[in-house]
Amino acid sequence: MESIPILESWRSTVGPVLDSDEKVLASFEPNLDAQLHFQQALLVLTPRRLIQFLRQQHSCQSWPVGPDLGLALIEQGSVGTLELQGPSGRISSWRFTIGQSSAARVMCERLEAVQTGQNLQETSICPSCGAIMPATATKCPACAPQSEVGSLASLFRLVSFARPRLAMIILSGALTLASTAVGLIPPYLTIPLLDEVLIPYQSGKPAAFSLVYWYLGGLLIAAFLGWLLGWASSYVSAWVSERISADLRRRTYAHLQRLSLEFFGGRRTGDLLSRISTDTDRLCNFLSLHLIDFVKDILMIVMTAGILLWLDPMLALAALLPFPIIVWLVQWFRSRLLRHYIRSTVAWADMTSVLTDTISGIRVVKAFAQEQREIDRFNETDQRVVASNDRVNRMWAFLGPVITLLTTVGLLIVWAFAAYRVYQSSITVGILTAFIAYITSFYARSESLISIFSSVQRAAASASRIFEILDRVPSVPEPTDPVVPARIEGAIELSGIRFKYGQREVIHGIDLTIRPGEMIGLVGPSGAGKSTLINLICRFFDVAQGSIRIDGHDIRTMPIEVYRKNIGIVLQEPFLFYGTVAENIAYGRPGATRQEIVAAARAARAHEFILKLADGYDSIVGERGQSLSGGERQRISIARALLIDPRILILDEATSSVDTETERDIQAALDVLIKGRTTIAIAHRLSTLRRADRIVVIDNGRIVETGTHPELLRLRGKYAQLHRAQIEMVQGHAV
DSSP: OOOOOOOOOGHHHOOOGSTTTOOOOOEEEEOOOOSOBBBOOOEEOSEEEEEETTTTTTEEEEOOTTTOOOEEEEEEEEEEEEEEEEEEEEEEEEEEEGHHHHHHHHHHHHHHHHHHHHOOOOOOEEEETTTTEEEEEESOOOTSSSGGGGGGGGHHHTTTHHHGGGHHHHHHHHHHHHHHHHHHHHHHHHHIIIIIIIIHHHTTTTOOOOHHHHHHHHHHHHHHHHHHHHHHHHHHHHHHHHHHOOOOOOOOHHHHHHHEEEEEEEEHSHHHHHIIIIIHHHHIIIIIIIHHHHHHHHHHHHHHHHHHHHHHHHHHHTTTTHHHHHEEEEHHHHHHHHHHHHHHHHHHHHHHHHHHHHHTTTHHHHTOOOOOHHHHHHHHHHHHHHHHHHHHHHHHHHHHHHHHHHHHHHHHHHHHHHHHHTTTTOOOHHHHHHHHHHHHHHHHHHHHHHHHHHHHHHHHHOOOHHHHTTTOSSSSSOOOOOOOOOOOOOOOEEEEEEETTTTEEEEEEEEEEEEOOOEEEEETTTTHHHHHHHHHTTSSSSOSOOOOOOOOEGGSSOOOHHHHHTTEEEEOOOOSSSSEEHHHHHHHHHTTOHHHHHHHHTTTHHHHHHHHHHTTOOOOOOOOGTSSSSSHHHHHHHHHHHHHHOOOEEEEEETTTOOHHHHHHHHHHHHHHHHSEEEEEEEEGGGTTTTTTTEEEEEEEEEEEEOHHHHHHHTTTHHHHHHHHHHHHHHHHHH
16 A cells, blocks of 8 residues: 555554555544544545544444445534534434545545545645645645745846836946956956066067056056946946836835735735745845845856957867866756745745734733743744754755865866966967956856855845735735716615535525615624625625625726725724824815815814814824723724715724723714714624614624514524524623
8 A cells, every 4th residue: 555645643554454455545533522622633535435434432334335335514603513414314424524524525535536436636634734635746835935936037027127217227238248358358458468578578589578557557547447337337236126126126015905805804914014025025135135146156257258268269268178067066056045045035924924913912922921932923033044054054064165175176277277288389478367357257257156156046035025916916906897876775685695615605595685775784603604694795705606786887897996995894993093083083085174074083083082182183003003991992983984975884893892981972973973874883782783774683794684673582583592692691790
């Protein structure tokens, strides 16, 4: 039996049970028992049987695979059930957390494939994360960093950012070529200086010693021109690279803003910050500092090699003998270096993420006295940065001296062979001196090129991470043929909508019609699907099936920006940006006048406390509004929603995190806000929804009840149950 596609921890348990020729087709861990307690269990499917392993009971049970044996997968919320069914009904069942659903689904598909005689693609399971992957895969796509697919090709994609500044790039290239060419003049001038002036003069032969001043003047002019052209080339290159990097930062940030919430749900803030700041800065340094040197080195190597071959082909071939070995070494190290640089970049992003999380949540850290824990966590990620950099440094510590040794060997070959050629009178001392100068420059440039190669690899790794963002397509696309209504009245119609998070369906065919100006209350237990439904109406996500219509128009046919400008949202935890109070109120309408801002604040019952601040409306709000109380932040949030005058209003637990007195003030502000607007309100405090025209009860992704507060109480259903539970909780607190 070849490799068993199971987690490493189960190999010693499964191996002895299987026959020598019995292959594992699929495996799956049902990690919950019948009481929903965690357990260690494993199901293994082979072409002959389905085997169950229970670690705590040290038991093993199997069922032969036959045409009457079947598996049924049931997913309910965050828990799934896999049922084994036979001719007489259910034989057994296993429960699992939703993270195991993909493996359970594969188990069902492979059993059906065995029964129908279909060909099966062999799979394995990642020993780190348990994800299913092809048996031939060497890396797990689930846990390996996506950016590891990067290569030097990512750098060539920067050409699209360079096109707008093509003229300046051509100028920089011309200056670089001229600077390199001027740098080749001095060694060539030494040939006549030695052969025609100094050596004859020292030998007592007639020589025009006054020519020395001309040759020295030529060397001085060449040095000055080289400096001037080099400075101009570096300046133009830096000017271009700064603007290319700025374009890259702007486009990446703009693309991030257009990506759907789904993308951000799977990313750490620190990682995204690292890509936009650290990675673009690294690219800027490469383009401005190293790229020009890289081009100069390439030009110098090519042009020097041409001059060497022109001066003496035999001597040039001898001098260039170690160069192919150097090229082979660099190529051999290239992919390994790139892989280590990518890992180093990912480690750095992880460290930045820890830093971002800790600073953002510093109140929680201090409240729970977890400073040392966070220090240890930061030290751990920092140690991974050091370890990844150590791997790179070890490779460079080996490669650098080897290159130096090879270049030294090349110089020794030149001296030996050239001395022999001078002895044979095949070349002059002047040619020998120039040759040594050129070959020294050649190998010096080669070593410089190798050192720059490190920067090239780092830049390639950074470019890969940036283009990974730019290549991401929004899951909520703009319509190809947009419909722009003249005015939105606020009629909302949900028709058979379904929605999935991954493979897990959380909204199951909801139908709901909301009239313009009507207030709808959404209630239900946690995880029932209320917030998901709001996200779909706001079009943060798109429905998997069905449609959502506003005034008869499918929201997928309307431009996203136009549609969302008609929606006002007041969240349970309002987010305020660093800036003044006035700027936060006017966030949805940056051009609002001070009078409009004050009017919105008055309507939101925020004007009085704002005037008590040190600078009134010009008072600086700390990051996330930490300098204000929860009720004050909420009223500023309401003022922000009022100012844009939305036709549709979303209230997501707007009063759940404040005291009773503050709730009264906020409720008074909300009464002003909801007038004449279609309102959808989520609230756990059912008393806040008594003003609602209708209350919709959602449970397990479905609408189970609809009606007014009194009607739902008379039904004695889910709403009455929630209402009774809240009354008992309040009475319990009172006691």
